[in-house]
Amino acid sequence: xxxxxxxxxxxxxxxxxxxxxxxxxxxxxxxxxxxxxxxxxxxxxxxxxxxxxxxxxxxxxxxxxxxxxxxxxxxxxxxxxxxxxxxxxxxxxxxxxxxxxxxxxxxxxxxxxxxxxxxxxxxxxxxxxxxxxxxxxxxxxxxxxxxxxxxxxxxxxxxxxxxxxxxxxxxxxxxxxxxxxxxxxxxxxxxxxxxxxxxxxxxxxxxxxxxxxxxxxxxxxxxxxxxxxxxxxxxxxxxxxxxxxxxxxxxxxxxxxxxxxxxxxxxxxxxxxxxxxxxxxxxxxxxxxxxxxxxxxxxxxxxxxxxxxxxxxxxxxxxxxxxxxxxxxxxxxxxxxxxxxxxxxxxxxxxxxxxxxxxxxxxxxxxxxxxxxxxxxxxxxxxxxxxxxxxxxxxxxxxxxxxxxxxxxxxxxxxxxxxxxxxxxxxxxxxxxxxxxxxxxxxxx
Ligand code: NDP
Ligand code: 2IT
Numbered sequence: 001x002x003x004x005x006x007x008x009x010x011x012x013x014x015x016x017x018x019x020x021x022x023x024x025x026x027x028x029x030x031x032x033x034x035x036x037x038x039x040x041x042x043x044x045x046x047x048x049x050x051x052x053x054x055x056x057x058x059x060x061x062x063x064x065x066x067x068x069x070x071x072x073x074x075x076x077x078x079x080x081x082x083x084x085x086x087x088x089x090x091x092x093x094x095x096x097x098x099x100x101x102x103x104x105x106x107x108x109x110x111x112x113x114x115x116x117x118x119x120x121x122x123x124x125x126x127x128x129x130x131x132x133x134x135x136x137x138x139x140x141x142x143x144x145x146x147x148x149x150x151x152x153x154x155x156x157x158x159x160x161x162x163x164x165x166x167x168x169x170x171x172x173x174x175x176x177x178x179x180x181x182x183x184x185x186x187x188x189x190x191x192x193x194x195x196x197x198x199x200x201x202x203x204x205x206x207x208x209x210x211x212x213x214x215x216x217x218x219x220x221x222x223x224x225x226x227x228x229x230x231x232x233x234x235x236x237x238x239x240x241x242x243x244x245x246x247x248x249x250x251x252x253x254x255x256x257x258x259x260x261x262x263x264x265x266x267x268x269x270x271x272x273x274x275x276x277x278x279x280x281x282x283x284x285x286x287x288x289x290x291x292x293x294x295x296x297x298x299x300x301x302x303x304x305x306x307x308x309x310x311x312x313x314x315x316x317x318x319x320x321x322x323x324x325x326x327x328x329x330x331x332x333x334x335x336x337x338x339x340x341x342x343x344x345x346x347x348x349x350x351x352x353x354x355x356x357x358x359x360x361x362x363x364x365x366x367x368x369x370x371x372x373x374x375x376x377x378x379x380x381x382x383x384x385x386x387x388x389x390x391x392x393x394x395x396x397x398x399x400x401x402x403x404x405x406x407x408x409x410x411x412x413x414x415x416x417x418x419x420x421x422x423x424x425x426x427x428x429x430x431x432x433x434x435x436x437x438x439x440x441x442x443x444x445x
Pocket of ligand 1: 097166167168169170210238239240241242243261262263264305319320321322324344345346371372374375
């Protein structure tokens with residue numbers, strides 16, 4: 001780390017929040033790539049922008065008590081980090097996963113600031129969640145949990161204040177229960193959440209948006225190599241919302257997706273994943289991905305999720321979770337001829353892995369750029385709710401596509417302007433940061 005101001009702020013964050021490894025990782029990654037910007041614009045240091053941007057505007061931690069089907073009282077911890085509101089209401093998903101803690105929610109909220117800035121829409125950054133595990137819970141248990149979660153959260157959010165959405169463990173079912181409880185408590189029907197059901201104000205194409213957007217972004221990177229996704233072999237990790245719709249879009253553009261995973265293991269289907277079966281298993285029956293091989297005899301299931309990166313492919317789309325792809329896996333991908341990696345998940349590649357991809361000069365799209373289509377379409381849902389209108393699927397999809405093309409161009413241009421051509425990590429961080437930082441300067445300290 002060459003810049004003293006950057007080093008000082010990174011050290012302050014580490015000291016103030018000891019033990020928050022994911023948060024430290026995200027802050028260091030963004031700030032280090034801002035070095036040329038900070039050296040060129042002394043006012044950033046003079047006005048303490050890095051100190052301010054790394055400290056959340058507000059953090060809410062709350063008890064979430066609920067009663068399980070056996071009548072036993074359960075308690076989880078709920079969180080909402082309202083990180084930065086320079087560009088608009090706080091905006092970002094809610095994650096329900098047993099691993100959720102302040103480090104994970106802060107890293108996600110911090111990334112969200114720059115991602116939302118890159119979309120070009122007016123959205124600040126935030127994130128929330130709970131250490132609740134929806135797996136194995138009945139619909140009634142999930143409902144009681146979501147109601148209890150919203151019984152505290154409702155007082156901190158509003159359509160023009162903070163607009164949560166889904167993330168890991170939070171999909172249409174959970175958003176519905178949370179929306180119902182918000183409406184009941186506040187007696188207001190408005191767009192306080194996105195990713196809503198289509199019957200009550202959700203946007204067409206929001207379900208598909210993150211996965212579709214990741215593939216649109218990947219295709220833009222491939223164009224720069226005089227290539228495209230058609231005919232390519234693709235490996236996608238995860239089998240949740242992002243992975244499923246990345247698979248759908250990649251296949252519709254003529255690629256062959258040969259592998260998917262969950263946290264227990266991965267499936268390999270040399271003939272191409274049967275997506276209808278995956279949708280039934282995951283979206284309707286909520287089963288494990290291993291069930292796939294019971295119905296497709298030619299496919300193979302392997303225990304352990306990291307082995308998925310040993311499958312030779314042209315394109316890898318990590319769409320599961322943070323730090324799921326390490327330096328060794330990255331080397332294996334490069335050695336096997338992989339030419340492009342686009343992150344559907346948030347921070348799925350470790351810093352070592354990112355370095356391997358950048359050094360090998362393969363196309364690498366960092367999450368805050370490549371997966372921004374989800375939150376961008378949430379922004380479009382907010383716009384439709386404000387207008388009390390719904391746009392068609394094709395209208396929303398066309399806007400999503402254009403936003404992904406723009407994000408790619410913005411990141412690429414910033415990388416060139418700051419003398420690291422082709423480095424979309426630097427480009428996305430710099431472009432996302434500058435819009436927020438310049439706005440913070442206009443708003444005063
Ligand atoms: P889902 O809950 O729908 O799916 C998550 C998938 O990732 C599952 O297959 C899950 O497997 C796997 N996974 C979760 N945690 C782990 C873990 N610790 N180790 C290995 N695998 C794991 O979530 P989404 O598809 O919505 O989210 C996936 C990623 O995309 C996340 O990083 C999220 O932050 C990011 N993202 C999501 C957006 C959205 O709109 N939904 C927008 C932008 C980014 P298992 O079932 O075994 O847990
Ligand atoms: O990480 C993300 O961008 C999301 N989980 C989606 C956030 C949103 O508000 O749609």
